Amino acid sequence: MNVRNIIEAQFELRHLRHLVAVHERGTLQAAAEALHLSQSALTKSVQRLEDTLGAPLFERSGRRLERTPLGRRVRARAATSLRAADDVQREVELHSGGELGTVVAGVGPVVALGRLPTVLVPYCARYPNVDVIVRSGATEDLVPRLLDGELDLVVADYEQEQPHPDVAVASLGRDPIRVAARPDHPLHRGATPPSIADALTYPRGAATAPPRVRQWVSANFPQVDLRVGLTCDNYEVLVSTAEHTDMLVLGPSSILLRYQTAGRIALLPMTYPSPPSEPAVLSLRGRPRSAAVQAFMDAFMAQRGP
Secondary structure: OOHHHHHHHHOOHHHHHHHHHHHHHOEHHHHHHHHOOOHHHHHHHHHHHHHHHOOOOEEEEOOEEEEOHHHHHHHHHHHHHHHHHHHHHHHHHHHHOOOOEEEEEEEOHHHHHOHHHHHHHHHHHHOOOEEEEEEEOOHHHHHHHHHOOOOOEEEEEOOOOOOOOOEEEEEOOOEOEEEEEOOOOHHHOOOOOOOHHHHOOOOEEEOOOOHHHHHHHHHHOOOOOOOOOEEOOOHHHHHHHHHHOOOEEEEEHHHHHHHHHOOOOEEEEEEOOOOOEOEEEEEEOOOOOOHHHHHHHHHHHOOOOO
């Protein structure tokens, strides 16, 4: 075994910590007290380090230890090495506590506008060292990326009739589909509440309907044309169009209420014939997840609705 291998086999960070402590305190007794060691144990540690390096690091002068030229150089290197080791330990602790790492999440259009901002604001404030990457899209596009390991989790309406066996689904509640129009729309001025038949006389806009919703509509309203004229996964575009036209906007109640609060549209007193939006947190069964990813998932689950 060569000298380098001997040093690597016997060199330990604790020896460097002991060396630095002696340099800082000046005496073995003071250093031992600071390290909560016996003086004899500290003496043996320093001697082992000197034996490993094959050269003295101190010159004994009574109770004090004077650094040799090599001792001064080793001490400077030791301080740098210990800072690096402490940084590594700190990163491990931050990662274990969820305060360091990367979260790659896929979100559906409803989640992107509704729940995502209310999760991101406190999450990013609490975990400023976590990198969050958000990919938006339809669930049918996001789930394959989750299965491939590209995404840590998906938060969207899980559209599959038969869920993939490897995908764990944690529901966030049901969000009924409502209808809204600009505040001065003709349907808001009628003497009686509008009916579905009334609504079908106007153009309609909505986000991409999940397969399960399309199947439900076809099964329950086979002779009614419920198709929309404008399909767009960006609700800002849908609402902006409705503000300047007679188009009605269809969407989850939670989303449309936000725009109603802003005074841009107003909900109609009617329920649209559609199953509710059912967002869920999707993850892979059995896949280990970091504390940062778990905290992100928990933030969504804390907003679980009825």
